[in-house]
Amino acid sequence: MKLVRYGQPGREKPGIIDADGRIRDLSKVVKDIDGEALSPKGLAKIKKQKVDKLPLVKGDPRLGSCVVQPRNFIAIGLNYSDHAAESGMPIPAEPIIFNKAPSSICGPNDDTMVPKGSTKLDWEIELGIVIGQRARYLSKKDALSVVAGYCAANDVSERAFQIERGGQWTKGKGCETFGPIGPWMVTADEVGNPQKLDMWLDVNGERKQTGNTSTMIFSCAHIVWYCSQFFVLEPGDVIVTGTPPGVGLGIKPTPQFLKPKDVVTLGITGLGEQRQKVVKFKA
Known part of the structure; x- marks a missing residue:
């Protein structure tokens, strides 16, 4: 479904x-x-x-986030080895976990708003996991049994906030409109193996990221199991699982960042596509 x-x-x-x-x-x-x-x-x-x-919805309505704002919006960093390399960071021995503010969540085609003081706005196509059952201290073999489904996500990031302002990554990941998810959530039974999904992202029609979830360092099952060892997962929680190479920060010799009027499009096999226009901050 x-x-x-x-x-x-x-x-x-x-x-x-x-x-x-x-x-x-x-x-x-x-x-x-x-x-x-x-x-x-x-x-x-x-x-x-x-x-x-069921009643047919007429017209072409705006799509909101595919799940209502969750309690926990969790992200995994550096989960593709080639992305870690382009970021100049070592391959992690264990999953890197950080939080994106639930208030950053928006619809898949909503505008991406440049936050105040932003200088290095970046993109990250990611597979999202949607939790369907309360989970704590899962066994590895049972980890995927608590997954309701999967969705496409863009882990929009402000690199100056993330890297140059001290502290954890959260401040560069949780700004308003930094969490478009959808267009829909596909139930786990329909997706099947989540480690066989192609993914792509374009900026202004130019391909920037091409990847496949088969190249994750830590699989979806491992991520769900691992997270459950540290905190309780609740139904409706969303975990975004890392990005393949091709982010703006990693472009050589000069990194490329988003600016107003840029258009980002992205998609994952079977999970639909997103489109965001970058706009100036709106009070």
């Missing part, structure tokens, strides 16, 4: 994509694409519906 949220910011409704690629309204089935809907019970309830009998 492909689950979506559509409508104006703050007023999104839950939906599902039908066999013809159209949005069907799920408002009478679930209140939102939230932790309750993403639980095994919630997904089973949705799966019982006759999708072609």
Whole structure:
């Protein structure tokens, strides 16, 4: 199943994509694409519906984030060896975990807003994992059993904030509009093996990133297991899993960063595509 949220910011409704690629309204089935809907019970309830009998959503509505704002928006750093190399950093012995502010989450096609004081705005295509069950101290063999589904994500980053301002990475990762996820969440049963997905990202129509989740240092199963050893994962939580090479910071000899009017497009096999226009800060 492909689950979506559509409508104006703050007023999104839950939906599902039908066999013809159209949005069907799920408002009478679930209140939102939230932790309750993403639980095994919630997904089973949705799966019982006759999708072609649900109300058809007319027009071309804005898409919100594919899940409602989670409690935890977790990110994994340097999870592709060639990206670590282009960043001038060693391959990590264990997953690098940091947080993106849940308030950074936005729709897949919403504008990316340049934050105040930004000088090095960058892009990162990533696979997102959506948690469907409360999980703590998982075993490795059971790790993927708590995953509701997967989505495309752009881990938008401000490198000066991240690298040059001291402290942890969070300040360069959690700005407003730095977390577009979607266009939809595809349930785990439909995705199958999450380590066989092609991914790409373009800036102004020029290919910058090409990769495949098979080249992750730490697999999705390892990441979910590892995170559960340190904190409780809740239904609806999102984990973005790292990016392949080709980020602006790594371009030689001169790094390339985003500026207003640039357009970023990206996609992952089976998980849809995103499009963001970069705009100046709006008060």
